[in-house]
Amino acid sequence: MTSIRISDGIVKDEILVVGLANKSTKGSKSTALSIESGDLALDNKALLATLQDLGATGKAEEIIKLPGNSTRLIVFTGLGKASPTYDNEVLRRAAGSAARAIAGNSSATFSLPAKNAQAIGAIAEGAGLGNYLFDRFRGSSKSEQKTPLKSITIHSELAKKSDVKDAIHKAEIIATYTHLVRDLINTPPSHLTPETFCDAITQAVKKAGGASAGLKVSVMTDSQLKSKGYGGIIAVGQGSSNPPRLLQLSYSPKGAKKKFAYVGKGITFDSGGLALKPAKGMEAMKSDMSGAAAVCAATIAIALLKVPIAIEAYAPLAENMVSDTATRPSDVISIYGGKTVEVINPDAEGRLILADALVKAQEGKDLDGIVDVATLTGAQVVALGTRTSAVMTNNTEFSEKFLVSTKKTGEAFWPMPLPIELRASLDSPVADLANIGERMGGMLVAGLFLKDFVADELPWLHLDIAGPAYNESAAHGYTPVGGTGIALRSLVQLALDSISQ
Numbered sequence: 001m002t003s004i005r006i007s008d009g010i011v012k013d014e015i016l017v018v019g020l021a022n023k024s025t026k027g028s029k030s031t032a033l034s035i036e037s038g039d040l041a042l043d044n045k046a047l048l049a050t051l052q053d054l055g056a057t058g059k060a061e062e063i064i065k066l067p068g069n070s071t072r073l074i075v076f077t078g079l080g081k082a083s084p085t086y087d088n089e090v091l092r093r094a095a096g097s098a099a100r101a102i103a104g105n106s107s108a109t110f111s112l113p114a115k116n117a118q119a120i121g122a123i124a125e126g127a128g129l130g131n132y133l134f135d136r137f138r139g140s141s142k143s144e145q146k147t148p149l150k151s152i153t154i155h156s157e158l159a160k161k162s163d164v165k166d167a168i169h170k171a172e173i174i175a176t177y178t179h180l181v182r183d184l185i186n187t188p189p190s191h192l193t194p195e196t197f198c199d200a201i202t203q204a205v206k207k208a209g210g211a212s213a214g215l216k217v218s219v220m221t222d223s224q225l226k227s228k229g230y231g232g233i234i235a236v237g238q239g240s241s242n243p244p245r246l247l248q249l250s251y252s253p254k255g256a257k258k259k260f261a262y263v264g265k266g267i268t269f270d271s272g273g274l275a276l277k278p279a280k281g282m283e284a285m286k287s288d289m290s291g292a293a294a295v296c297a298a299t300i301a302i303a304l305l306k307v308p309i310a311i312e313a314y315a316p317l318a319e320n321m322v323s324d325t326a327t328r329p330s331d332v333i334s335i336y337g338g339k340t341v342e343v344i345n346p347d348a349e350g351r352l353i354l355a356d357a358l359v360k361a362q363e364g365k366d367l368d369g370i371v372d373v374a375t376l377t378g379a380q381v382v383a384l385g386t387r388t389s390a391v392m393t394n395n396t397e398f399s400e401k402f403l404v405s406t407k408k409t410g411e412a413f414w415p416m417p418l419p420i421e422l423r424a425s426l427d428s429p430v431a432d433l434a435n436i437g438e439r440m441g442g443m444l445v446a447g448l449f450l451k452d453f454v455a456d457e458l459p460w461l462h463l464d465i466a467g468p469a470y471n472e473s474a475a476h477g478y479t480p481v482g483g484t485g486i487a488l489r490s491l492v493q494l495a496l497d498s499i500s501q
């Protein structure tokens with residue numbers, strides 16, 4: 001765990017991170033720069049002259065390192081256009097870029113412009129999120145990796161305020177559990193199976209305090225799933241020698257004000273099954289359990305933050321493989337609760353395991369809302385790209401609330417419709433419904449499939465995170481290559497914002 005502290009004293013670290021902004025007006029030849037070092041005064045005149053000579057621009061993602069006076073190094077991180085107040089996400093990203101750029105050192109102090117607890121928290125979060133390395137599977141190349149900072153200090157005059165201390169504590173938890181999500185995503189399917197996923201979460205729950213933190217894990221094995229009628233999870237997992245599981249993680253605080261169910265897609269590898277995916281890019285399908293990792297880690301984070309909202313998290317887990325026992329196109333399966341599905345395409349497997357878990361989550365529980373999180377469709381990536389996730393719902397009020405929460409976190413979500421006319425394309429000539437329908441609007445069709453398994457009167461959100469869950473290009477801001485940990489922050493924020501609503 002990265003430790004993050006707050007201080008209003010003198011800077012003790014050898015590295016100081018500050019902001020650099022651009023205040024040029026359009027058309028002017030030279031770049032006018034502004035050093036944004038928050039509550040720390042620096043010798044700006046001399047530094048600005050050097051920065052000009054170096055051609056600094058202050059643009060986002062720009063990092064400039066200069067020898068310092070009282071510190072060994074001053075690291076300037078781009079904030080973009082100069083402004084009296086900066087957007088929290090601008091601060092979060094700038095801190096994250098800087099944390100990545102100074103990996104290999106042991107500690108740093110961040111002093112960026114922040115006037116309140118939220119902004120200070122965003123800086124701490126960005127620094128903590130950017131401070132990440134996944135090297136578990138490196139052998140001879142391990143020593144070449146630049147290790148993350150061991151300690152992060154945020155400098156602010158507001159250090160003694162209790163809401164600022166709380167924001168730092170929250171940032172530490174958010175960073176730690178986002179790292180857990182990323183670790184699970186990055187772990188190869190040779191090592192992360194439905195069973196070892198359950199082991200990892202059981203361990204993480206223990207580490208977080210287990211029952212004394214209000215947390216409880218239970219796992220259903222493949223034989224239990226089979227005898228209880230979880231036809232979706234069984235059908236998807238039956239082609240693999242790594243048997244499926246259904247993990248349940250509950251957080252039950254005393255005096256809970258509300259209760260939500262969080263359901264996450266946990267395909268530890270998606271080969272496509274008998275609808276085998278092309279080899280190119282298939283390796284990214286180790287990330288198909290991102291939703292499951294996000295809901296489990298978010299639940300632990302919510303418990304550690306002592307949020308008085310009960311959470312029932314469900315992670316249906318299976319490996320979608322090819323073999324003579326794999327589900328065939330045209331097989332008919334029975335989802336938990338009895339609805340039958342004709343499996344036309346075994347690569348549309350996420351909705352099958354989610355259907356089982358959604359039905360289970362609603363069983364005899366007085367929920368105030370249910371949220372599923374899934375790397376569900378390639379169509380999501382086509383529609384919204386790799387950095388914006390989709391939210392679909394049966395209750396606009398709930399999704400609007402959720403979108404307000406997501407904005408605070410810096411995670412990009414965008415509302416998508418569930419057009420009723422597309423539902424007919426999921427009709428099957430032999431079963432209650434088919435697992436694929438109209439190809440156009442595939443993300444919405446998948447959402448409509450899930451909607452069939454949620455009671456109309458229960459507020460429900462479906463989050464399709466297919467693109468944003470896994471970064472296949474370069475690192476940026478606080479986002480590394482590989483698993484990103486998307487959705488964790490919004491799931492935590494939704495719980496926090498639901499206390500008083």
Ligand code: BES
Nearest residue numbers: 345347348349375376377378379436466
């Ligand atoms: N796991 C994939 C979706 C996916 C695609 C996630 C790209 C992340 C990046 C999902 O199981 C899948 O294969 N979906 C199919 C559905 C189709 C067969 C209706 C798809 O999107 O092609």
Ligand code: MN
Nearest residue numbers: 270347348349
């Ligand atoms: Mn698939």
Ligand code: ZN
Nearest residue numbers: 267270288350
């Ligand atoms: Zn999948």
